[in-house]
Amino acid sequence: MSQPEAGRLHGAGSAGEGPAARAAPRPPAADLPVDVQAVGALQGFWLPEPGISLEHCVWRLGAQPLGEGWDNVLWPVGEADGTTLVARVVRRRSARPLLAREVTVLRHLAARSDQLAMRVPAPLATAKDALLIPWLPGITAAEADSAGRIRAGEQLARMLAQVHSSEVPLMERSTVRGVPLSTRAHAFAEDLERAELPPRCEAHAVDRWERGLAARAWTGEDLLLHGDPHPGNVVVDDAAEGNRVVAALIDWGDTTAGDPASDLGALLLHGLGAAPLETYRASASWEGIEVDEIWGPLVARAHAWATRMALSLTGAYPSNHPLGQVAGRLLRG
Known part of the structure; x- marks a missing residue:
């Protein structure tokens, strides 16, 4: 069973932070280490999705991730129109196919997002082992x-x-x-x-x-x-x-x-x-x-x-x- 989204029930600074959240199991060791230098380097390599412009984005790399899950790290990289932008970066080689499937389906759903009963992360851009999405706040x-x-x-x-x-x-x-x-x-x-x-x-x-x-x-x-x-x-x-x-x-x-x-x-x-x-x-x-x-x-x-x-x-x-x-x-x- 995959674990919850990084930055929700895992990791300091998440929406779910608290005594119960701190009791969460530690993710397995990363074989694709993700640090501030690696995430910062993505800025020059983002490939926007069709119809998406990144010109209005204010790039402001966070010092720490919002959280780290089993397969991905969510790292704040800036904002656009008052919304925080995060890079969802693969932390394990075995998770690369999972991110590829995720991108495929999010693109598929994006065309009818206004008809769906729930919000889904909107794909804004991709880079090697990374997806740029808006942060969806809440618990x-x-x-x-x-x-x-x-x-x-x-x-x-x-x-x-x-x-x-x-x-x-x-x-x-x-x-x-x-x-x-x-x-x-x-x-x-x-x-x-x-x-x-x-x-x-x-x-x-x-x-x-x-x-x-x-x-x-x-x-x-x-x-x-x-x-x-x-x-x-x-x-x-x-x-x-x-x-x-x-x-x-x-x-x-x-x-x-x-x-x-x-x-x-x-x-x-x-x-x-x-x-x-x-x-x-x-x-x-x-x-x-x-x-x-x-x-x-x-x-x-x-x-x-x-x-x-x-x-x-x-x-x-x-x-x-x-x-x-x-x-x-x-x-x-």
Whole structure:
């Protein structure tokens, strides 16, 4: 499971900074070290996206990154029209394909960004191992109060319906998202053993997993997926428009095409029961969504994916971390 966007639940100076955020696990060592000199050198090599001009940008390189995640560093490099600009720079060679997929899908969505239920990072320019995007301020849905999580979950359900119902761009596929559940059985067993759940919770987790495995496999067309829309990759900003949550869906490095059950499993991690799934079904337009014989097995697989993801989060985060709390709520349910 990929970790949340750098600068959210990881790293000093992030929107999620606090006791729980400081308890986050340390990312693996970088084999593409990112420092102020390397990021500063990008300024002369940015290639703007079509229709984007960088002439009005005020370049002001930050002394420190906004945060560092498993695969990327987010470094402030300037501003444009009052918005902070950040360089999303790859820190591990293995993450280069993830950034390439992310750029592909963000370009694909940019043409219809004003129609989407949530904001997404807008690609402004690219350079070697780097993407220039506006900083989307706020806290993660994992850190929001229950009302904020509910509103963000509703928006996410509509957003996933739109993404899944759109054309799939040509890109490399993920080996861990949108795939048959059976291919993740070994990982499930390992995470279940490490989790050391109370007997009742373990039995519940195994039951949901086995029901998903027994459900009819996905036989439809591969759908466009975000890949990892868990509560750490949804950013909410309560202050933007009064009390209405304005949400953004970030960290598209795991984007792929395949069975939508894995995305819907992450939707269930938002802890809102069956309501978001019904919102999703009412909003999606992919072929077969209205057929109960397709929908029922999809829901069973989604619950299995949610359990699998919660176990993964439990192994990665302490119980007092926002994502550890997300996992605990689902596994106790």
